[in-house]
Amino acid sequence: MQGKLYAIGTGPGASDLITVRAARLLDKLDVLYAPAGRKGGRSLALSIVQEYLGEAVQIKERHFPMTADATQKQQAWDAVAADIEQDVKQGKQVGFITLGDSMLFSTWVFLLERLSDKIDIDVIPGITSFSAIASQAQFPLCMEKQSLAVMSCTADADALRAALNSHECVVLMKVYGRFTQIRQLLEELDLLDHAILMANASMGSEICYPDLRLIESGEDLPYFSTILVNRTWALN
Amino acid sequence: MQGKLYAIGTGPGASDLITVRAARLLDKLDVLYAPAGRKGGRSLALSIVQEYLGEAVQIKERHFPMTADATQKQQAWDAVAADIEQDVKQGKQVGFITLGDSMLFSTWVFLLERLSDKIDIDVIPGITSFSAIASQAQFPLCMEKQSLAVMSCTADADALRAALNSHECVVLMKVYGRFTQIRQLLEELDLLDHAILMANASMGSEICYPDLRLIESGEDLPYFSTILVNRTWALN
Numbered sequence: 001m002q003g004k005l006y007a008i009g010t011g012p013g014a015s016d017l018i019t020v021r022a023a024r025l026l027d028k029l030d031v032l033y034a035p036a037g038r039k040g041g042r043s044l045a046l047s048i049v050q051e052y053l054g055e056a057v058q059i060k061e062r063h064f065p066m067t068a069d070a071t072q073k074q075q076a077w078d079a080v081a082a083d084i085e086q087d088v089k090q091g092k093q094v095g096f097i098t099l100g101d102s103m104l105f106s107t108w109v110f111l112l113e114r115l116s117d118k119i120d121i122d123v124i125p126g127i128t129s130f131s132a133i134a135s136q137a138q139f140p141l142c143m144e145k146q147s148l149a150v151m152s153c154t155a156d157a158d159a160l161r162a163a164l165n166s167h168e169c170v171v172l173m174k175v176y177g178r179f180t181q182i183r184q185l186l187e188e189l190d191l192l193d194h195a196i197l198m199a200n201a202s203m204g205s206e207i208c209y210p211d212l213r214l215i216e217s218g219e220d221l222p223y224f225s226t227i228l229v230n231r232t233w234a235l236n
Numbered sequence: 237m238q239g240k241l242y243a244i245g246t247g248p249g250a251s252d253l254i255t256v257r258a259a260r261l262l263d264k265l266d267v268l269y270a271p272a273g274r275k276g277g278r279s280l281a282l283s284i285v286q287e288y289l290g291e292a293v294q295i296k297e298r299h300f301p302m303t304a305d306a307t308q309k310q311q312a313w314d315a316v317a318a319d320i321e322q323d324v325k326q327g328k329q330v331g332f333i334t335l336g337d338s339m340l341f342s343t344w345v346f347l348l349e350r351l352s353d354k355i356d357i358d359v360i361p362g363i364t365s366f367s368a369i370a371s372q373a374q375f376p377l378c379m380e381k382q383s384l385a386v387m388s389c390t391a392d393a394d395a396l397r398a399a400l401n402s403h404e405c406v407v408l409m410k411v412y413g414r415f416t417q418i419r420q421l422l423e424e425l426d427l428l429d430h431a432i433l434m435a436n437a438s439m440g441s442e443i444c445y446p447d448l449r450l451i452e453s454g455e456d457l458p459y460f461s462t463i464l465v466n467r468t469w470a471l472n
Binding site: 132 | 243245247250251252253254255256257259260337338339340341342345348352357359360361362363364367368370371372374375376377378379380381382383384385386387388390391395398399402403
């Protein structure tokens with residue numbers, strides 16, 4: 001049997017928000033590569049797919065350093081790519097799991113760049129965090145001629161402001177550690193009545209703040225916190 | 237048993253790209269509302285979910301007029317909302333299926349507006365067409381500090397131009413009937429080497445054009461045609 005790599009988007013957190021295609025594939029894998037959890041814990045991605053894995057699957061957890069040191073990051077990706085290439089060339093069915101969707105804000109793309117010319121690859125999409133949040137909170141994203149911008153809060157303040165002024169809907173990802181500035185920007189643009197924050201969407205620890213004004217300034221929001229803005233949808 | 241409405245995103249077209257949650261729910265429904273197919277055919281949304289439906293489910297196809305006449309549209313939505321409300325208040329488990337994701341460019345939101353205060357509702361997200369396209373074509377959307385705009389080609393040319401200038405990645409939905417103008421805009425902005433077009437993503441009739449220059453000007457592209465642009469990812 002020919003070896004192949006399957007890059008699988010796990011969706012936002014709930015095990016049953018992965019696709020049927022992903023669930024069926026996970027049962028057939030020989031090897032599954034998973035990002036190692038932070039602080040030594042089981043990774044979230046691995047916990048999502050656990051119930052679908054076959055009994056014989058070999059799990060290879062790999063640590064991807066969260067560092068500004070580009071060389072260190074490159075080396076980590078090179079090493080994982082080499083391991084995957086070897087497994088696939090031995091004829092194995094190999095999975096790589098990545099949170100949310102596989103092709104949107106996913107470090108999986110660093111592996112794709114290294115492996116696309118070398119081995120056979122299938123990519124399976126996943127539910128994005130913002131789709132899950134919009135559904136859970138029943139907060140619509142765009143309609144008809146409207147537009148949506150998906151921004152990382154690590155972007156420049158000017159880019160965030162421009163997006164909030166140009167699009168009816170804006171998803172603000174990576175809010176963690178930047179909430180105070182982001183809320184101030186939303187207040188300045190008169191958008192606080194059109195924004196919600198959700199953390200840990202679809203997980204047991206999910207929490208939704210339908211009014212951003214009520215979040216204490218010093219509150220330590222969860223790492224997976226995302227804000228949705230829709231200026232055509234009033235909340236309060 | 238308490239009645240409930242489940243709004244279910246079916247994903248882009250392949251039956252196995254719906255979520256496990258949706259597949260399990262579909263098996264338990266008493267009634268399923270589905271948009272009627274165009275030209276009298278079975279609707280795409282219904283064909284996607286067919287294999288997951290229980291034997292006893294009652295299917296209620298409803299026609300949603302594609303018209304500029306707002307009154308006619310309002311009446312159609314009012315009527316479907318009234319039917320659903322009645323079924324749910326009789327204690328039934330009722331599904332409503334919608335292509336792609338439930339909360340993004342989905343007419344489902346017109347029902348949500350009418351029903352959210354009246355009955356118990358769960359919304360289940362779906363894979364968006366652009367996630368499916370990015371995965372199938374192995375064409376990445378944003379990374380790190382980059383941003384994504386999701387635009388309808390029915391928007392003003394100025395808004396499309398501004399989005400293409402402001403964001404590393406742009407999804408252009410509803411290309412149908414507007415391809416020539418859109419390609420001209422991409423050429424003008426020097427983005428033709430950074431764009432792909434995919435139609436009928438994840439379906440048997442899927443077709444990908446990795447070079448938009450090779451599409452004949454008069455070619456009748458399928459209705460479900462979408463362009464992805466990533467100015468940081470060169471193709472040709």
